[in-house]
Amino acid sequence: MSDAVAVDADGQGAQGFRDRLLDGLTRAIEERGYRDTTVADIVRNARTSKRTFYGEFASKEECFIALLRTNNDEMIVGIRDAVAPDADWDVQIRSAATAYVDHIASRTAITLSWIREAPALGAAALPLHRLAMGALTDMLVDLTDSPGFRRSGLPPISRPLALILLGGLRELTALTVEDGDDLRGILEPAVTAATAILGPRVTPA
Template identity: 60%
Template sequence: MKATVADDAASSAPSDADTFRQRLLDGLAASITERGYRASTVADIVRHARTSKRTFYDQFPSKEQCFLELLHADVGKLAENIRDAVDRDGDWQTQIRQAVEAYVDHIDARPALTLSWIRELPSLDAAARPFQRRGMQLLTSLLVNLSDNPGFQKAGLPPLTRPKAVILIGGLRELTALAVEDGHSVRDIVEPAVEASVAMLGYRH
């Protein structure tokens, strides 16, 4: 990861517990980049975090819970980056490109973490389902809201429906996973993602 939440929050004087918790989250992110989630151990996490197993278990009951919190924070940051990148008064096709570029920029900074979110999170079964639903709801709500802004309204386009938003996000996630798994640049998905999004959102244009 190129940047961490710890960096963003440095000026807010977090408590010692918050600082250790963030260091552990960053430690897991570093270990996922190095070894993948499945191969990562608590020992790997604390090695990257430069702390102890005792500190880890003071903060998290398990590696799984640390993973879920890390992904929750990452999906939230992804949504924030997309939201901030889009000019809501701009041309609707330009907005789509801005959103896709922001998505790809975020993924490109942490491909291993994104791949673990797409491929390894579902293997956690029941523990992962509430997180998966929250993450999908966050991203689909974002797309529905963005497609109902002034730029889309000026073009006479209706807001994206939630089912179509789910299809769009699901397709984009799979395209991302295939690119990372095949060792391709994540930038390669920009044009097909833009074209598919324009086709789906602009069907009445």
């Protein structure tokens, strides 16, 4: 990027441009959906130029992937911050589920785009999907390897079970958004499913 575009009118550097473009894409997705969004929509919302856009991203798809990666990272940080490791295991589950619902409810269009539209990008989106699911799985393993879980004699969740839990939650989230239902309604099913998978195991007689 040349010195002429290295700093914007507010004194922001390259990260400032990037953040503005991601915000511009967010607003466009909320207004039009990702599929109908154009680079022109993004730069108009960001109040910048196509030259600036292409200085940061090679395409709309690359910008979209960057937005989803940022969104996933923010969600994971929010969930981790919401959970007190010393709390009882069932309290931790509710705290984590509540933080998840709060996050997706604040950006439903982005959440649905991640679940439904990102796979249509094909190979370009595969690293994003694997990275996101890997990070979410790591988070679940870490959260269940805490003093509150150990105090109750509960082992950390296995990675296969974590993926099953996460996959089911993603699908429930997508269906709820598509149907226009209140996302708060998925909280109790999420808590129930997580409690059944993470809680005490019932040994067959």
